[in-house]
Amino acid sequence: MTKKELEEKLHEIARAGALAVARHLAPELRPIVEAYNAGEMNLAEVRERAAEVFAASEAKIDFVVKTQRRMAQSLGQLAAQTPGQLRRYPAWRLVRGGTRKVPRDDWDLRWAAAGSATGWQGACTDDYVALKDSPIWAALGDGAGGYRDAIGNPFPPFAFGSGMTWQRVSRDEAESLGLVGEGGDA
């Protein structure tokens, strides 16, 4: 086995494992994640409680609970979409929403791959902006281009450990970017 194959195998194990935990959260972690998402517990308490019931490294526990929290954040954002919001803010921009010691530097490649995979429907080629219903979001989440750390959701975080999130884009800006016609529907 080459180092590349080993790396891929480890990535696959990590991805499959984290997916299993994140999507089918271990029952013993569920109340901890819920309390963390509800702002009733800080990260120190989360780590302490989780370590008592879940045999995993701190990095893995952080990974699981923070991914869950970011997913909950995005779901809250999606749930808050209204006709008025969609009219006045028809698009999202992918922006850095969380600091990282070593941020990924391949978002331009991911964006290009997801755009190509979806024919750039409702998406800008030169800015991380796309209509809220653009298929590019699902393609990003599916790891278009072969990114094996993708989570599989059409909402942030699109990749494990990612600090990238959505920022709404106004209709005026979406018009200037050519995503919507002047005064027309998105």
Add this chain to the structure above:
Amino acid sequence: MLDATVTVSTPQLDGILERCSPERRAELHREIAAELGETVRDHLRDYALGHHKTARTLGADPTGNLEDARVDASSDDGGATVTVRALGIRRALGPLEIRPRNGKALTIPVAAIAYGRSVAYLKSHGVDLFRPKGKDYLAYRENPKSQFSTVVYLLRARTTLKHEPELLPDRATLAANAAEAARDFIMEGGE
């Protein structure tokens, strides 16, 4: 969680609200709640990105308490509510006194190893914390044979977080954005 009330009231808006059926009023409030939720979410993200002072000072990773905070918007025919679910967010409204929930003292991290980690957690991971006699801190020795120790936590009966109004958008911004959402709702025939 945080409870705060922002009242948006103009003669024109109040007149419209009076003429609205409860169902229409609920729709309008839903638009306002969504707008305020997004306003708060955008603000928290931008604020948090520029404020990791404690983590940076200690050379630790930020915990993401604010930037990952869940913001929920809800409404009914009586009003709109935005809920921010982040510990300590209440200091946006005024000084926040914190007392220990468990234990006898607050443990305030002053070393990277302690940031985002509890005393029990560090002990369970083999960090031999001790409290020097007569001192109000916990320390540990990286080398057990060394006479030098590193202060890890300060012990306090209580502490007060200073008022940080900039944690949330100011009331004028909230009111203006709420009014804009209401105006759009009315212009688009939602009245």
